[in-house]
Amino acid sequence: MIGEKMQEALNKQVEEELYSGYLYLSMSAHFSDSGLPGFANWMRIQAKEEQMHAMKLYDYINERGGKVTLLAIKQPPAEWPTPLKAFEDALGHERYITGLINKLMDLAIAEKDHAANSFLQWFIEEQVEEEATATENVDKLKMVGGDGRGMLMLDREMAQRVFTPRAAGE
Numbered sequence: 683m684i685g686e687k688m689q690e691a692l693n694k695q696v697e698e699e700l701y702s703g704y705l706y707l708s709m710s711a712h713f714s715d716s717g718l719p720g721f722a723n724w725m726r727i728q729a730k731e732e733q734m735h736a737m738k739l740y741d742y743i744n745e746r747g748g749k750v751t752l753l754a755i756k757q758p759p760a761e762w763p764t765p766l767k768a769f770e771d772a773l774g775h776e777r778y779i780t781g782l783i784n785k786l787m788d789l790a791i792a793e794k795d796h797a798a799n800s801f802l803q804w805f806i807e808e809q810v811e812e813e814a815t816a817t818e819n820v821d822k823l824k825m826v827g828g829d830g831r832g833m834l835m836l837d838r839e840m841a842q843r844v845f846t847p848r849a850a851g852e
């Protein structure tokens with residue numbers, strides 16, 4: 683059985699992950715509108731990953747005999763002045779999410795909730811990857827520095843991304 687505090691915190695995290703998906707989908711829409719279909723593809727797949735993160739939490743709450751309560755998702759921004767700024771925002775957002783996951787782990791430890799502790803381990807590792815990927819994207823965009831040919835190349839590279847969620851223990 684899941685504790686009340688943990689249930690509330692995990693429900694909040696479902697919302698945070700759904701918002702992450704909403705934010706990246708908004709970035710995808712923005713890139714589609716800006717003539718960068720590869721960037722749009724990358725963000726669309728990122729949004730799908732976030733949906734998967736939310737559903738992982740959703741399933742866990744149910745599995746532990748808890749109750750999922752969906753909260754309101756706020757409206758994300760719709761425009762970014764440059765692709766670099768969008769990816770910088772994505773990195774900042776991932777750092778924020780890492781902080782939330784760490785707080786969830788703190789709660790699992792404080793509550794002596796070993797099942798939640800074990801479950802959250804996947805998210806701890808996932809955030810290492812999320813931040814590393816976001817940093818890599820920011821670095822690439824900084825290197826290109828808005829140069830047309832470089833942007834085109836990067837757009838082609840981002841068009842290659844496919845949805846490959848990381849399984850448990852990978």
Ligand code: FEO
Nearest residue numbers: 699732735779812
């Ligand atoms: Fe669900 Fe990008 O962290």
